[in-house]
Amino acid sequence: VTGKNTVPGTDTTPAELDSALAAAAAAAGPFAALPPTERAGMLGAVADALQAAGDELVEVAVAESGLSEARLRGELTRTATQLRMFVEVLKDGRYADVTIDRADAEFVLGPRPELRRAKFAVGPVLVFAASNFPFAFSVAGGDTASALAAGSPVVLKAHPGHPELSALTGRLVTEALRDAGAPDGTFAVVFGVETGIAALRDPRIAAAAFTGSIAAGRALADIAAARPVPIPFYGELGSVNPAFATPAAVAARGEEIAEGYVGSFTLGVGQFCTNPGLLFLPAGHGLEGTLTEAASSVPGARMLTDGVHTGYSARRGEILGTAGIRVLVEGETGDGLTAAPTLVATDVPTLLAHQGELLEEAFGPLSIVVEYTDVKKLPAVVEELAGTLTATVHTGPGDGAELSPLVDALRSRAGRLLFNGWPTGVAVTPAMHHGGPYPSTTAPLHTSVGATAIERFLRPVVYQDAPEELLPAALREDNPWGLPRTVNEAGLSAEWGR
Amino acid sequence: VTGKNTVPGTDTTPAELDSALAAAAAAAGPFAALPPTERAGMLGAVADALQAAGDELVEVAVAESGLSEARLRGELTRTATQLRMFVEVLKDGRYADVTIDRADAEFVLGPRPELRRAKFAVGPVLVFAASNFPFAFSVAGGDTASALAAGSPVVLKAHPGHPELSALTGRLVTEALRDAGAPDGTFAVVFGVETGIAALRDPRIAAAAFTGSIAAGRALADIAAARPVPIPFYGELGSVNPAFATPAAVAARGEEIAEGYVGSFTLGVGQFCTNPGLLFLPAGHGLEGTLTEAASSVPGARMLTDGVHTGYSARRGEILGTAGIRVLVEGETGDGLTAAPTLVATDVPTLLAHQGELLEEAFGPLSIVVEYTDVKKLPAVVEELAGTLTATVHTGPGDGAELSPLVDALRSRAGRLLFNGWPTGVAVTPAMHHGGPYPSTTAPLHTSVGATAIERFLRPVVYQDAPEELLPAALREDNPWGLPRTVNEAGLSAEWGR
Numbered sequence: 004v005t006g007k008n009t010v011p012g013t014d015t016t017p018a019e020l021d022s023a024l025a026a027a028a029a030a031a032g033p034f035a036a037l038p039p040t041e042r043a044g045m046l047g048a049v050a051d052a053l054q055a056a057g058d059e060l061v062e063v064a065v066a067e068s069g070l071s072e073a074r075l076r077g078e079l080t081r082t083a084t085q086l087r088m089f090v091e092v093l094k095d096g097r098y099a100d101v102t103i104d105r106a107d108a109e110f111v112l113g114p115r116p117e118l119r120r121a122k123f124a125v126g127p128v129l130v131f132a133a134s135n136f137p138f139a140f141s142v143a144g145g146d147t148a149s150a151l152a153a154g155s156p157v158v159l160k161a162h163p164g165h166p167e168l169s170a171l172t173g174r175l176v177t178e179a180l181r182d183a184g185a186p187d188g189t190f191a192v193v194f195g196v197e198t199g200i201a202a203l204r205d206p207r208i209a210a211a212a213f214t215g216s217i218a219a220g221r222a223l224a225d226i227a228a229a230r231p232v233p234i235p236f237y238g239e240l241g242s243v244n245p246a247f248a249t250p251a252a253v254a255a256r257g258e259e260i261a262e263g264y265v266g267s268f269t270l271g272v273g274q275f276c277t278n279p280g281l282l283f284l285p286a287g288h289g290l291e292g293t294l295t296e297a298a299s300s301v302p303g304a305r306m307l308t309d310g311v312h313t314g315y316s317a318r319r320g321e322i323l324g325t326a327g328i329r330v331l332v333e334g335e336t337g338d339g340l341t342a343a344p345t346l347v348a349t350d351v352p353t354l355l356a357h358q359g360e361l362l363e364e365a366f367g368p369l370s371i372v373v374e375y376t377d378v379k380k381l382p383a384v385v386e387e388l389a390g391t392l393t394a395t396v397h398t399g400p401g402d403g404a405e406l407s408p409l410v411d412a413l414r415s416r417a418g419r420l421l422f423n424g425w426p427t428g429v430a431v432t433p434a435m436h437h438g439g440p441y442p443s444t445t446a447p448l449h450t451s452v453g454a455t456a457i458e459r460f461l462r463p464v465v466y467q468d469a470p471e472e473l474l475p476a477a478l479r480e481d482n483p484w485g486l487p488r489t490v491n492e493a494g495l496s497a498e499w500g501r
Numbered sequence: 502v503t504g505k506n507t508v509p510g511t512d513t514t515p516a517e518l519d520s521a522l523a524a525a526a527a528a529a530g531p532f533a534a535l536p537p538t539e540r541a542g543m544l545g546a547v548a549d550a551l552q553a554a555g556d557e558l559v560e561v562a563v564a565e566s567g568l569s570e571a572r573l574r575g576e577l578t579r580t581a582t583q584l585r586m587f588v589e590v591l592k593d594g595r596y597a598d599v600t601i602d603r604a605d606a607e608f609v610l611g612p613r614p615e616l617r618r619a620k621f622a623v624g625p626v627l628v629f630a631a632s633n634f635p636f637a638f639s640v641a642g643g644d645t646a647s648a649l650a651a652g653s654p655v656v657l658k659a660h661p662g663h664p665e666l667s668a669l670t671g672r673l674v675t676e677a678l679r680d681a682g683a684p685d686g687t688f689a690v691v692f693g694v695e696t697g698i699a700a701l702r703d704p705r706i707a708a709a710a711f712t713g714s715i716a717a718g719r720a721l722a723d724i725a726a727a728r729p730v731p732i733p734f735y736g737e738l739g740s741v742n743p744a745f746a747t748p749a750a751v752a753a754r755g756e757e758i759a760e761g762y763v764g765s766f767t768l769g770v771g772q773f774c775t776n777p778g779l780l781f782l783p784a785g786h787g788l789e790g791t792l793t794e795a796a797s798s799v800p801g802a803r804m805l806t807d808g809v810h811t812g813y814s815a816r817r818g819e820i821l822g823t824a825g826i827r828v829l830v831e832g833e834t835g836d837g838l839t840a841a842p843t844l845v846a847t848d849v850p851t852l853l854a855h856q857g858e859l860l861e862e863a864f865g866p867l868s869i870v871v872e873y874t875d876v877k878k879l880p881a882v883v884e885e886l887a888g889t890l891t892a893t894v895h896t897g898p899g900d901g902a903e904l905s906p907l908v909d910a911l912r913s914r915a916g917r918l919l920f921n922g923w924p925t926g927v928a929v930t931p932a933m934h935h936g937g938p939y940p941s942t943t944a945p946l947h948t949s950v951g952a953t954a955i956e957r958f959l960r961p962v963v964y965q966d967a968p969e970e971l972l973p974a975a976l977r978e979d980n981p982w983g984l985p986r987t988v989n990e991a992g993l994s995a996e997w998g999r
Contacts, residue, residue, distance in 0.1 A: 032909060054999060080998050081610055087997040104932040112579055116922065118932040123912065125945070228726035232888070232939045235946065390730070396971075403970045410971050411530060414621065414962050421965035424614065433989050434602040434616040436963040441730045447623070447960050448733065455961070462946050463953070464912050465934040467919035472901045473894075473908050491931050499585040500578050501552060 014195030020202060026188025027127035027156040028207040033186040035124035035154035038476065038484050043093035045183040046152060050086035052179035053079060053143055053172070060171065064137045067165040069305040069340070074271075075138065082138040085145050085431050085452075089152035092433075092454045096486040098122065098152075098461065099477050106468075107493035111500035115493075116468045119478040121486075122461035124154030125235075126209030129202050131223065133214035134164035134307045135274045141165065142172035142192060145431075145451055146212035146237075151180075153460035156189045158208070160199035164308040169194070203227060210235045210460060214276070214451065216314070216366065217241040217442050224445045237459050238445035239438070241364035242392040243280040244426050245385075247409065249378055250285045251399025252423075260397050261290040264370070265297035267425035269344045272304045273368035274311065276437075277393050277426040280364060283381065286350070286374040291331060294346060294372065298332040303343035306367065312340045315367030319345055322369065325360045327353035334368065344368040351375050351384055358387060378409065385412035390440025390447065393419045393426035416440060418450070512693030518700060524686025525625035525654040526705040531684045533622035533652035536974065536982050541591035543681040544649060548584040550677035551577060551641060551670070558669065562635045565663040567803040567838070572769075573636065580636040583643050583929050583950075587650035590931075590952045594984040596620065596650075596959065597975050604966075605991035609998035613991075614966045617976040619984075620959035622652030623733075624707030627700050629721065631712035632662035632805045633772045639663065640670035640690060643929075643949055644710040644735075649678075651958035654687045656706070658697035662806040667692070701725060708733045708958060712774070712949065714812070714864065715739040715940050722943045735957050736943035737936070739862035740890040741778040742924050743883075745907065747876055748783045749897025750921075758895050759788040762868070763795035765923035767842045770802045771866035772809065774935075775891050775924040778862060781879065784848070784872040789829060792844060792870065796830040801841035804865065810838045813865030817843055820867065823858045825851035832866065842866040849873050849882055856885060876907065883910035888938025888945065891917045891924035914938060916948070 015023075034042075053060065057079055064075045092098050099121045107115040128150040133140040140146070142159050150157050161169035173192030180189050193202065203211055203226050211227055211234060213220050220238040227236035248260050268278045284290065306312040316336040322328060327349055334345030345368065354361055354373050361371060375381060385394075394413035398406065413420055418439035429437055435453030438444045444451075449459050466478055476483050513521075532540075551558065555577055562573045590596050597619045605613040626648040631638040638644070640657050648655050659667035671690030678687050691700065701709055701724050709725055709732060711718050718736040725734035746758050766776045782788065804810040814834040820826060825847055832843030843866065852859055852871050859869060873879060883892075892911035896904065911918055916937035927935055933951030936942045942949075947957050964976055974981050 032913075036909075050999070077610075083999065084609055084994070084997045087999075088994075091993075091997075102932040104928075104930045107930075110928070110930070111582055112575075112929060113926075115928050115930055116919070118928065118930060120932040120934055126913065224731070225726070228723070228731075233722070233726075233943060234939075235944075398968060398971075402968075406971055411534075414973075415530075415624065417962070418960075419963045419965060420967065421614070422967045422971065424966055428611075430602075430608070430613045430616065430965075431610060432602045432605075432608070432613050432616060432994070433987075434600040434618040434963055436618055436961045438961070440960075441732075445731065446733075448956075450961065458946075462916075462938075463934045463936070463948065464915070465917045465932060467917060467928075468922055469918065469920045470896060470900075473896075473904055473920070475912075489931075495589075496582070496586075496930070499582045499589075501548070501581065501585075 015193040015198045017201065020193055020198055023158055023191040023193055024127070024202065024205050024207045027158050027191065030156045030186040030188035031124065031126045034156055034189050037154070039093040039096060042152065042154060043090040045180055045185050046086045046148065047090050048183040049143060049176050049179045050083040052175045054083050056175055060168065063168045063171055064165065067168050068137050068307060078136060078138045081431055082143055085139065086148045088431060088454060089148050089457065092457055093152055096484070098457050099486050100463070101477060101486050101488035103488060104491045105493050107496070109494060111496040118465050118467055119469065119474065120463055120465040121477040122463050125460050125462045126155060127158060127207055128155045128460055129158050129160065129208045129211040131160045131199060131211070131213040131215065132162040132169065134162045134311065135271065137165045137168055140214045142169050143176050145456055149456035150460045153457050155460045158202055159192045160202060161192050161194050166194065200226060204230060206232060208234065211237065212451065212459065213238040217364070220445065235459065236445055237449055237451065239276060239451050240442045240444065241366065242276055242439065242443040243362060243364055243388065244277050244391055244393045245281040245283065245388060246279040246395035247283040247381065248397040249399055249402050249406065251402050252397040253285055253288050253290065255399040257288060257290050258293050261293040262297050263425055265294060265301065267427045268370035269298070269301045269368045270427045272306050272342060274307055274366060275427050277429060279370060279395060279426055281371050281373055283373045283375050286376050295331045298344045298346040301344045303335060303337055303341040305340045306342050309340065311366065312336065312342065315342060315365065318365040319367065319369050321360050322347060322365060325357050327357065342368055346370060346372065348372040348374065355384070355387060362389060382408045382412035385409065385416060388416050390443045391417045392437060392439045392443045393417055393421060395421050395426055397423055418443065513691040513696045515699065518691055518696050521656055521689035521691055522625070522700065522703050522705045525656050525689065528654045528684040528686035529622065529624045532654055532687050535652065537591040537594060540650065540652060541588040543678055543683050544584045544646065545588050546681040547641060547674050547677045548581040550673045552581050554673055558666065561666045561669055562663065565666050566635050566805060576634060576636045579929055580641055583637065584646045586929060586952060587646050587955065590955055591650055594982065596955050597984050598961070599975060599984050599986035601986060602989045603991050605994070607992060609994040616963050616965055617967065617972065618961055618963040619975040620961050623958050623960045624653060625656060625705055626653045626958055627656050627658065627706045627709040629658045629697060629709070629711040629713065630660040630667065632660045632809065633769065635663045635666055638712045640667050641674050643954060647954035648958045651955050653958045656700055657690045658700065659690050659692050664692065698724060702728060704730060706732065709735065710949065710957065711736040713738070715862070718943065733957065734943055735947055735949065737774060737949050738940045738942065739864065740774055740937065740941040741860060741862055741886065742775055742889055742891045743779040743781065743886060744777040744893035745781040745879065746895040747897055747900050747904065749900050750895040751783055751786050751788065753897040755786060755788050756791050759791040760795050761923055763792060763799065765925045766868035767799045767866045768925045770804050770840060772805055772864060773925050775927060777868060777893060777924060779869050779871055781871045781873050784874050793829045796842045796844040799842045801833060801835055801839040803838045804840055807838065809864065810834065810840065813840060813863065816863040817865065817867050819858050820845060820863060823855050825855070829870070840866055844868060844870065846870040846872065853882070853885060860887060880906045880910035883907065883914060886914050888941045889915045890935060890937045890941045891915055891919060893919050893924055895921055916941065
């Protein structure tokens with residue numbers, strides 16, 4: 004399919020989609036059966052190919068997205084780095100979670116058979132690319148990297164915001180995989196809204212991943228759940244990313260916090276999943292001047308797509324029209340695709356009285372400063388917040404364990420808690436967790452960034468009393484892939500039954 | 502709520518349910534914050550309490566379920582063993598998956614913050630008890646044990662098949678937890694279909710687990726997916742559990758296989774999740790006499806509930822009425838709740854021509870012998886099978902790697918592959934995987950038996966640059982709980998960005 008759709012606006016035909024899905028289904032077995040070090044080599048080859056074509060990729064990306072060359076060069080490096088992180092995950096081998104229970108004639112509930120469990124690829128994965136990271140969350144982004152690492156072929160539904168870049172990246176990925184020895188059908192790019200929905204409904208697709216809006220993500224999640232055979236749907240949707248500064252934090256470095264906040268909520272024209280949408284400041288914080296000056300000084304910039312711009316304008320209008328909102332910086336949405344930052348202020352009672360208008364993500368350069376009167380009452384406010392990818396706390400001298408109720412409340416709502424920093428700029432590193440309760444994701448046990456993103460595309464299977472010649476390589480006693488394994492010897496249950 | 506519902510047929514009132522949910526929500530934080538060794542002690546106390554009351558529990562269970570005393574005594578031991586396995590899981594500590602990335606000023610994508618990730622309880626869990634294991638998959642069964650181990654309070658919706666046993670078990674669990682120091686609200690039993698649905702829709706419930714029929718499980722899964730905030734729904738539904746015997750297996754020990762098969766599909770009056778519903782035998786196997794004799798000699802026995810009996814009668818009638826089915830043993834469903842085994846035979850073309858009638862689980866003592874002509878064609882047959890908990894292969898002298906295509910095809914459909922044995926009698930042991938693609942479960946990455954069942958109720962959260970005094974115990978540098986941890990030092994990314 005890749006290569007046939009370089010003309011923007013041309014949807015993949017049903018026959019082309021069927022061909023891509025059939026090829027992915029045929030590739031699933033052979034691709035999953037490769038030694039992990041071979042798949043690692045393929046991922047490395049993709050990373051190399053993307054960087055070798057960096058100039059061309061970035062040129063096309065600048066033209067289609069309007070993002071800066073510097074930003075896109077950095078994002079391309081991040082994308083290659085994500086792929087290489089999974090090279091390390093595959094070499095490490097713990098992802099396969101190999102566990103062996105030796106046969107145990109003395110097991111407390113009767114003789115225990117030999118059990119050998121590992122994780123195996125789920126099968127073909129459908130990835131919906133995002134618009135806001137044309138490299139890192141698009142054709143060769145983290146979802147693709149982690150699914151390929153798991154051994155699952157990928158059918159990639161391109162985002163209409165950057166069709167030429169999607170086709171070009173798709174060709175590079177497909178060729179790099181082919182040249183490195185991957186089976187035909189391991190990767191394909193498809194185009195069109197209806198194409199994506201048809202693929203999501205297809206029985207050959209075993210799981211799907213998505214990054215985008217709450218409306219689109221929920222609609223797709225509902226389709227995945229309503230299939231005759233429902234499948235896991237890993238959607239990253241909308242996130243408010245609340246931030247909190249204590250009185251001591253404001254006293255010690257209020258100006259720095261105000262400027263850091265403005266920098267973070269306006270970063271990427273507010274089009275990251277992690278821009279802080281709320282900053283809770285103590286009443287009388289005295290930072291309105293700094294906040295106003297900082298936000299006013301950020302120039303208007305182009306948003307990614309017409310759809311994003313239209314959606315942002317509507318949410319901005321709704322927030323500005325809410326009773327009890329004070330405008331610090333009105334900003335503008337302007338003609339065409341531009342937007343300049345909007346900053347408003349309110350207090351906790353107003354926020355809680357207008358949750359429908361104020362507590363859903365505004366995807367764009369708008370944030371809300373919320374004045375509170377008592378840190379001790381913040382945990383109850385947090386209980387009203389929806390699930391979020393991140394929550395941020397700024398502390399100052401003398402702050403200590405008395406903040407634990409706030410932090411614990413935030414943990415119940417968020418996937419990443421960060422301190423004395425800002426949530427934009429997600430580190431691509433093994434321990435990262437980029438996930439959270441709904442609506443920040445549709446699968447709160449999982450992450451789309453970090454080494455454990457691979458777990459979304461792996462399913463455990465246990466072999467019981469299998470003849471050695473019918474065991475998969477991952478489970479053979481001679482361990483040809485050299486995977487780390489946990490072995491439970493006989494006798495461990497002596498005390499379990501009493 | 503427990504203790505107020507000892508009269509069979511009395512549903513929990515909405516006010517009582519609200520009280521149970523409020524108590525569970527209030528308990529969630531304190532219960533999750535306990536050191537894992539303390540929760541381990543509580544689980545051990547529950548196991549001890551159940552066994553101390555064994556005579557009374559078994560007497561009530563016999564009266565309500567009609568199962569034999571010997572079976573129920575064994576099942577009670579299994580239930581206590583499951584709880585004690587999670588005692589070991591908590592003492593081991595790997596369940597928390599603690600991972601620390603040290604800050605790294607030289608990280609390839611710019612300075613990396615310090616990240617400390619662990620898994621934390623998801624919050625209150627709703628468990629729907631099953632009828633077929635009044636102990637092991639009911640009030641104090643594996644779902645309850647694994648959720649409590651994770652640190653999640655449990656609201657247990659009792660199965661109407663054994664209400665007095667549910668109330669009695671609930672009282673014992675609640676008292677044992679209370680006496681061991683668990684917060685009020687950690688456990689409650691509720692009764693009634695509408696009560697269960699209301700609980701599933703309640704925002705205080707963070708995840709649900711279920712074992713039962715495809716119809717009921719899918720209806721509940723759909724409710725969980727349609728909530729304003731969807732939640733994970735771990736349903737174990739229906740499973741056909743196909744078994745295959747090669748020509749060499751039949752030649753070497755055909756009689757043994759035939760008798761083992763009949764023993765397995767009739768075990769528990771066919772009311773286990775793992776009874777084999779299909780046995781593929783080579784054409785001309787010559788085992789019809791043995792099969793017929795063995796199945797005829799199994800006496801009729803009481804099924805669990807009127808609903809199970811009625812559902813089984815209907816499925817049996819549907820299968821017996823399918824064109825191309827030969828009846829080996831007609832069996833009967835009799836008056837009242839009894840059923841005697843039914844065994845039918847057909848061939849692969851008939852099976853594939855009547856998938857709607859023949860390839861869905863018949864929950865009861867009925868199985869289908871399917872004659873095949875060529876082992877090499879079996880993988881294509883397997884492609885037509887739905888997801889299943891188990892798949893079984895019987896091999897004989899000379900069988901070897903040429904069976905790999907069959908085994909690989911089965912792996913794509915099943916969670917447990919077993920060889921030269923029978924799928925009933927699930928070992929309760931760390932490496933067990935009791936799960937599989939839909940409709941065998943609604944969450945194919947997860948298991949309801951084995952040590953990893955705890956993962957269903959744990960959600961990762963990462964702390965970024967947190968002050969030591971605001972870190973949870975699981976993540977503190979001094980590691981007060983002594984949890985095993987993976988630490989990634991600075992410098993590991995040197996090669997990732999190129």
